[in-house]
Amino acid sequence: MTASRRDFLTAAITTTGAAMTSDRSQVDSSGHDHEHQAIPSDFALRVKSLESLLVEKGLVDRAALDALVDTYEHKIGPRNGARVVARAWTDPAYKQRLLGNADSAIAELGYGGMQGEHMRVVENTPKVHNLIVCTLCSCYPWPVLGLPPVWYKSAPYRSRAAIDPRGVLQEFGVKLADDVEVRVWDSTAELRYLVLPERPGGSENMSEEELVALVTRDSMVGVGKARRPGEVDRS
Amino acid sequence: MNGIHDMGGMHGMGVIQAEKGEPVFHAPWEGRVFALRRAMGAWRKWNIDTSRHEIELVPPAEYLSLSYYARQFVALLEMLVKSGLVKRTEIESGVAAKDQPKATPALTAEKAAALVAKGVPTSRNLPVAARFEIGQLVRARNMHPAGHTRLPRYARGKIGTVQQDHGVFVFPDTNAHFLGENPQHVYSVRFSARELWGQQAAVQDSVYLDMWDDYLEPA
Numbered sequence: 024m025t026a027s028r029r030d031f032l033t034a035a036i037t038t039t040g041a042a043m044t045s046d047r048s049q050v051d052s053s054g055h056d057h058e059h060q061a062i063p064s065d066f067a068l069r070v071k072s073l074e075s076l077l078v079e080k081g082l083v084d085r086a087a088l089d090a091l092v093d094t095y096e097h098k099i100g101p102r103n104g105a106r107v108v109a110r111a112w113t114d115p116a117y118k119q120r121l122l123g124n125a126d127s128a129i130a131e132l133g134y135g136g137m138q139g140e141h142m143r144v145v146e147n148t149p150k151v152h153n154l155i156v157c158t159l160c161s162c163y164p165w166p167v168l169g170l171p172p173v174w175y176k177s178a179p180y181r182s183r184a185a186i187d188p189r190g191v192l193q194e195f196g197v198k199l200a201d202d203v204e205v206r207v208w209d210s211t212a213e214l215r216y217l218v219l220p221e222r223p224g225g226s227e228n229m230s231e232e233e234l235v236a237l238v239t240r241d242s243m244v245g246v247g248k249a250r251r252p253g254e255v256d257r258s
Numbered sequence: 259m260n261g262i263h264d265m266g267g268m269h270g271m272g273v274i275q276a277e278k279g280e281p282v283f284h285a286p287w288e289g290r291v292f293a294l295r296r297a298m299g300a301w302r303k304w305n306i307d308t309s310r311h312e313i314e315l316v317p318p319a320e321y322l323s324l325s326y327y328a329r330q331f332v333a334l335l336e337m338l339v340k341s342g343l344v345k346r347t348e349i350e351s352g353v354a355a356k357d358q359p360k361a362t363p364a365l366t367a368e369k370a371a372a373l374v375a376k377g378v379p380t381s382r383n384l385p386v387a388a389r390f391e392i393g394q395l396v397r398a399r400n401m402h403p404a405g406h407t408r409l410p411r412y413a414r415g416k417i418g419t420v421q422q423d424h425g426v427f428v429f430p431d432t433n434a435h436f437l438g439e440n441p442q443h444v445y446s447v448r449f450s451a452r453e454l455w456g457q458q459a460a461v462q463d464s465v466y467l468d469m470w471d472d473y474l475e476p477a
Contacts, residue, residue: 082297082344092283185267195276204463
């Protein structure tokens, strides 16, 4: 280990230790452990300090940072993927293109780019259920789903999705019949996966635009199903 | 490397906790870390495989106790120093060294939009021969490199079937260490869940992994 790594980590751990302590009390009171909510303020200061240094050295442009944050906070998110899915539900030719060459089919709707350079779409059917994970880090199809939620990047999900997908699905409220085949897709290379969920019953008369609202982020990762018409958003 | 990041199949990591109405970033600094990594990556002093490996190098106890963006921040500091873009003394003091000329940012707001729209493809349009064909039985190599690899431990030594040839891609095991792109075919390989996990798994279930040529041998 280099000296610099030790120093960076020492500073990081000292503050995280305090955060972990306050987490424990949160777990006791609410039963939920929101590690990210107990962020040490020191990190905010250290990141700010680094940003100022890099700006001073002429290595970064603050406007570029602002643009990147704004893009992923406000412009790119799971609604993109929902539009892809709704189109596939209503246009059989599009669905064929999507399953055959996801990159170009997704580009038809104007989506693509960073962390979605090489896309593949896998289809859920009454007999096959697909689940996406990245056991090694946090690979996720940004152009269609935005940045991943904390649980997707967390050790509990990454450790269990491949070995116990049915248990994981049950915790997310998805109960599969014993004869359904579960396919787990571990994103080990630069392919990024999107699940095409089953179109819910009762949605036959809905327009493509109305269908978009039924497509949840979770259903496109494979930890949920698309909403039924009239079902409330629980995410 | 056989690191803590390679956690597929491990037990005891706790309960999956999904947060309702989760924000993209939980604090402004997380967004800045995300953006700083993209902006500094534009200097091309490292690549995506290097940056993944740098996170893997965070020691296990720290890896598990730091939040996602905290890990990313620590790894970014390491890459800044290793690449020579920033001196360690500058990070510690927060003050730029006097002897360095001021640079012009590699990534402007305009270029950031282009980066987001185009991404950084890792496929290579090169006439590299495929060593395996669709339908072929293959064994994931029993290998344990100390450096970067994208072959998870849980698949090593296991037999699967090639389902699809994705084409030619940069090889992370060499690229991460600046030893060349070593482009080669990547395949979608299906492993039955029972091959990986034994009788506890449902007989019809499977796990698909994307595997480079160098991760495989004929079964």
